Amino acid sequence: EAGVTQFPSHSVIEKGQTVTLRCDPISGHDNLYWYRRVMGKEIKFLLHFVKESKQDESGMPNNRFLAERTGGTYSTLKVQPAELEDSGVYFCASSQSLDGPLHFGNGTRLTVT
Amino acid sequence: RKEVEQDPGPFNVPEGATVAFNCTYSNSASQSFFWYRQDCRKEPKLLMSVYSSGNEDGRFTAQLNRASQYISLLIRDSKLSDSATYLCVVNDYKLSFGAGTTVTVRA
Numbered sequence: 556e557a558g559v560t561q562f563p564s565h566s567v568i569e570k571g572q573t574v575t576l577r578c579d580p581i582s583g584h585d586n587l588y589w590y591r592r593v594m595g596k597e598i599k600f601l602l603h604f605v606k607e608s609k610q611d612e613s614g615m616p617n618n619r620f621l622a623e624r625t626g627g628t629y630s631t632l633k634v635q636p637a638e639l640e641d642s643g644v645y646f647c648a649s650s651q652s653l654d655g656p657l658h659f660g661n662g663t664r665l666t667v668t
Numbered sequence: 669r670k671e672v673e674q675d676p677g678p679f680n681v682p683e684g685a686t687v688a689f690n691c692t693y694s695n696s697a698s699q700s701f702f703w704y705r706q707d708c709r710k711e712p713k714l715l716m717s718v719y720s721s722g723n724e725d726g727r728f729t730a731q732l733n734r735a736s737q738y739i740s741l742l743i744r745d746s747k748l749s750d751s752a753t754y755l756c757v758v759n760d761y762k763l764s765f766g767a768g769t770t771v772t773v774r775a
Contacts, residue, residue, distance in 0.1 A: 588763065590765075596767070597672075597765050597766060597767035597768065598712070598755070598765040599765075600762055600763060600764065600765075603762065611762055613762070614762075646711060646712070653759075654699050654700045654759055655700075656702055656714045656717060657712075657714070657757075657763060658714070659711040659712050659713070660711060661710070661711050662711050
């Protein structure tokens with residue numbers, strides 16, 4: 556079974572540019588989550604999809620962040636325009652059930668200069 | 669108050685020692701609990717789920733105390749490969765992570 560895959564693994568962009576992160580969950584997992592870890596801080600929830608619907612987006616920091624999951628399969632997280640404080644590691648995770656464990660992707664390390 | 673709090677450590681222990689640490693959570697309605705392990709610059713990986721009666725997986729034992737709202741992890745007979753950051757994760761339909769407890773096992 557393929558795990559959660561994320562692309563790219565690293566991204567270095569300048570302040571003001573746009574970056575789109577992609578996540579492919581485990582096949583059949585309806586629940587897809589985005590998390591972020593900034594330097595020295597704990598992993599923070601960004602949002603949760605159930606299939607193609609946003610179940611909870613309370614963790615999205617501001618309207619520069621846009622997440623989509625068209626068709627309920629893969630998801631994208633766009634940051635536009637990127638700011639310095641957006642630097643961090645963005646993890647995607649999926650689960651089969653709401654109370655089940657999460658399976659994480661390798662993360663995308665985003666550096667905004 | 670943070671939703672999930674952990675002692676950051678670090679816990680520096682010799683091989684073969686036992687190490688234990690706790691995690692407290694604020695939402696009494698939380699339904700499920702997990703310990704994840706995160707190695708440096710890697711993604712978190714599920715170590716074990718925590719069940720209400722407590723559970724054991726090899727050298728690892730997890731306990732849940734709902735009355736006091738904490739979970740614990742105990743590692744027996746520590747190995748060098750146990751060195752990692754251990755994340756406490758609480759699921760109240762929005763997984764909340766602790767900041768992690770760092771464990772370093774020395775030869």
